[in-house]
Amino acid sequence: MNCSIREEHLDDYVDGMLTEPQRAETERHLESCETCRLTVEFLRGLQATADAMPREIKPSRDLWADLEARISPTRVMQVDFRGRGPLALLGVRSVRGQWVALAAAALVLVVASSGITAYFMGNPELDPGAGLPGLSGVGEPVASTMEEFRPAEIGYAKAIDDLLQTLDDRREALDPETLTVIEANLRVIDAAIRRARAAIEEYPGESELALVLADNYRKKLEFLQRANLLIERS
């Protein structure tokens, strides 16, 4: 940022943690500073998004059927939170001249990734973990065929497509070697996805394979999120 207001101060403003004089002074500043105004808008949007998200759940590890596969997009966003303000939630830090662009890009990623979370959380029938023992009740059917997994796959595909589109929009601005790096990594993950899909087809009834497949989709989602952030920051 090019003004004297620091990110932490705006965090406190959005959180309602400032004293009345501080709040009034900040609002006067916001009237004349577009950068800070955009930042506040972003922080409020992020706060609203975060408020709407489910809290992190510590899954039981006594089964492969871990709940992480179900809430992983949320976990990705929570893992980087180090108490440095909402931007740290996404691993986004202020790089001069790129801050607002970063924030905007990050918000896109939040929407994209939280979209899939909402998709699953709001539609239990689309949850790849739905019906697994210990998650959704005993005796419910387990996703163990591609047909049963398909709705979840559609959810992942939607979020992944959003992130791929974001990458594609930047393709012209990328140097070829960066593109090569990204594509090479995506090929590795896609190969894992194909392998897991083939295994589900080959071994119907192996419910753990659906979770393996979901985990690979989650990794692709995470990689695309990171790739977008890497590009923004490089």
Add this chain to the structure above:
Amino acid sequence: MRKISLALILGLALGGGLVTMDATDAATPGARQSVDETRHASRHADIEVYNVAGSVRVIGWDRAEVQVTGTLGRGTEGLEFDSDEDDVYIEVEVPSGGRRGEQQFDQVYGSDLEIRVPERANVEIDSLSASVEVIGVDGEITITTVRGGVIVDGSPRELNVNTGSGDLAIEAGAGTREIELISGSGSVELNAEGSEVSVETVGGDITVVGLGLLDTSLGSTAGSIHFTGDLVGTNDYDFESFHGGITVILPADVSAVIDASSFAGGIQNDFGFEPRSSERGKVGKRLDFEVGGGEADVFIKTFSGSIEIRKS
């Protein structure tokens, strides 16, 4: 070149720093230019470094100063070096719109910087393809590079590295509380002591030697995982790879509950328990057992790789 000269003159006049250009270079358009500039900074300053290509070497020293030396790429527009007491910003400036997609990118914009910083400073480095080395810095270190390799040697309070394809070689001392390393195709080699550790790669192999590591998570899609170390208390130690093999070498007197499973690979175990078929399915191997007092939780999972659990 005129723009660079003006910037340098302004920098000298306003900033009080010292920027030198080799006389021959200065007279030759497109030549590399040398840099030697020093600024005062607090011992706990936050230092941001941006160098798109080339190399960045950061060394901690016992002075409340930041010194930048090195050479700038012939396609760059100069060095921005701003500082106040607590914040320092160093950027190799490149023409807007000309940064990416060019042939010989690294040769045109590659700049080699050596930066000395207060040893307790927090350092953040961003790059596209520069190799990064950080030595003797005790503050928080954050490194982001798309395809540069990264070397860190010291005891940073926290270490966070994110790279697309660069190899990582990290030596972290006992003062490091948290380590988070993410790489795409680059390999990760980590020696650490007493930290919480999280490492994730897409295709890169992971090798970790740990002494008294706390919660540890090593994950890869196609890379192998090799862990050697003791386990502490009731911490969690997770090792997961889709394609890669996983080798976990533990002390013979380890106290842990170990849960290992592989869908298509084998499991070898030095601790005297045999794997069995997966409980709920037709294929796959699973091995879970308790040794010692069963304090730590060890979770090992691979789809098609093999698992080895060895005694050190």
